[in-house]
Amino acid sequence: MKVFVIDVAKCNGCYNCQLVCKDEHVDNDWSPYAKPQPDTGHFWMKLIDIEHGSVPKVKIEYQARPCMHCDNAKCIEVAGDGSVYKRNDGLVIIDPEKATGRRDLVDSCPYGAIYWNDKLNLPQKCTGCAHLVDAGEVPRCVEACATEAIKFGEEEELKELISRAEVLQPELGVKPRVYYLNLPKFFVAGEVYDPDIDEVLEGAQVTLINNETGQSWRETTDDFGDFWIRRLNSGCYTLKIEKNGYQPYQVQDLKVDKSINIGSIALKRE
Structure with missing residues (x-):
């Protein structure tokens, strides 16, 4: 066949x-x-x-x-x-x-x-x-x-x-x-920066967790402070961003029913 x-x-x-x-x-x-x-x-x-x-x-x-x-x-x-x-x-x-x-x-x-x-x-x-x-x-x-x-x-x-x-x-x-x-799935993307010096932050740890299944994805921001977490199914997620010397950032109940550009995320220094 x-x-x-x-x-x-x-x-x-x-x-x-x-x-x-x-x-x-x-x-x-x-x-x-x-x-x-x-x-x-x-x-x-x-x-x-x-x-x-x-x-x-x-x-x-x-x-x-x-x-x-x-x-x-x-x-x-x-x-x-x-x-x-x-x-x-x-x-x-x-x-x-x-x-x-x-x-x-x-x-x-x-x-x-x-x-x-x-x-x-x-x-x-x-x-x-x-x-x-x-x-x-x-x-x-x-x-x-x-x-x-x-x-x-x-x-x-x-x-x-x-x-x-x-x-x-x-x-x-x-x-x-x-x-x-490789059918298209959703992604969550964004940019991490330091507002005090107005510079992007490379090497920040980005974690996305599916609130229902517990499955997690981890990415590190690149030279431009960007992160992309790809091939996601629709659902509700928790987004965490961490970097030494900065206060952790978290968004709970992030609804993903399409691809999302979070935009620029400012991390505050500790």
């Missing part, structure tokens, strides 16, 4: 995957898997950017979003008549003949991966470049990825990567066959 494994940390936002998908499918008829994709409005491989934090502590991460080719695909369930089907290799296909007029299929996908083609009166989406796979090749997005952030192959061959990966919205229970490494 085929799978995609996408490493978000390797993606540099070049948009090659999105562009070559358009190049492969616009004005090209790959029946029986897909009719031509329209020039505009469709992104069968869509690259989205996710912005975290606030200036000057900002990170932008990119996430490639094809069809998830789910084992329990909602589109197959809603279609109910074979107009959407799963191939033996795991790729989910909308039959361009049988699905004509089935606009209801657009809303069946919880990931928003199905688009409506007004001209052809047809729902369409990523096919995993099934026509290329049949020829022993890989999908165009995989072939064009300069950083090798997108991998495609047999589940068994990629099992080591899959063991470290996640799927989007696992609570949906649709069992996606697109796996992600």
Whole structure:
């Protein structure tokens, strides 16, 4: 069974995957898997950017979003008549003949991966470049990825990567066959300084503790007095900052439901 494994940390936002998908499918008829994709409005491989934090502590991460080719695909369930089907290799296909007029299929996908083609009166989406796979090749997005952030192959061959990966919205229970490494999490960042001399403080010990689980993270401020504590889940945390010769600083009940730039934190001398 085929799978995609996408490493978000390797993606540099070049948009090659999105562009070559358009190049492969616009004005090209790959029946029986897909009719031509329209020039505009469709992104069968869509690259989205996710912005975290606030200036000057900002990170932008990119996430490639094809069809998830789910084992329990909602589109197959809603279609109910074979107009959407799963191939033996795991790729989910909308039959361009049988699905004509089935606009209801657009809303069946919880990931928003199905688009409506007004001209052809047809729902369409990523096919995993099934026509290329049949020829022993890989999908165009995989072939064009300069950083090798997108991998495609047999589940068994990629099992080591899959063991470290996640799927989007696992609570949906649709069992996606697109796996992600290094999905964006939240961060807490800030800057520590001495207000008496108006200088940043290098080497301050920063500790963040999850109030519910007790899990802790420790970082040391760098040459610019900055600290970044990354890959956090949502929750309530306690932030502690300590440095010899200074009074400890503490914030309790720090709510993390997005990435947070604490800003400049002044440590008072003892």
